[in-house]
């Protein structure tokens with residue numbers, strides 16, 4: 198029975214130009230390590246299809262899934278970081294790797310989970326980045342059209358603590374488990390999906406819980422039964438490999454910099 202690791206990166210994690218402290222460097226090295234170890238990279242959607250009984254074990258056996266959260270320009274564009282210099286965007290890293298290995302990784306793919314609200318991203322660009330307009334959504338459609346990346350839903354505004362106002366009835370910040378009722382869930386999830394669909398042309402199918410936080414309401418009521426959001430799976434940050442009997446609304450993921458820190462860690466993670 199296959200067990201599949203789902204990996205999560207943050208392209209905004211740039212503290213230096215080493216594996217430890219730069220998710221672009223880690224992502225580029227991990228792609229090559231996964232390949233060298235004879236594993237194949239498969240789209241997250243394939244894993245969802247498998248959990249939903251639409252794909253056989255053989256489609257995902259030996260697979261590793263790549264994803265990234267928060268969706269700034271660093272996912273897509275090559276960017277000049279103010280202190281660490283020029284950074285290859287995550288899509289460019291996928292393209293470089295594809296050039297290197299040719300057709301040996303025919304299903305190479307990464308999922309980019311983006312924050313939907315344009316106002317929230319504009320404010321986060323001011324509070325978390327250098328106010329250069331690096332959190333726009335102009336790249337979403339091109340990312341989807343690249344065939345190497347799919348844009349999916351990482352909530353309306355992440356209930357991010359540096360936002361003045363968040364879309365939540367009690368102004369709960371930093372804790373997505375507070376999304377425990379229909380109105381808040383609709384705003385954070387369904388409205389986010391609608392916006393992403395408007396900008397991309399395709400509707401999101403997968404949700405990434407901000408900080409990996411779930412709630413009983415989301416897991417047991419809203420996501421499986423409420424409808425109107427168009428989703429069929431969700432990813433957490435529970436650090437373990439995915440099994441076929443896992444709940445599609447609670448897919449585990451390992452986070453770079455937290456659950457593994459070095460290429461050696463990645464090697465042992467892949468041997469689990």
Ligand SMILES: [Zn+2]
Pocket residue numbers: 266267351355407408
């Ligand atoms: Zn996030």
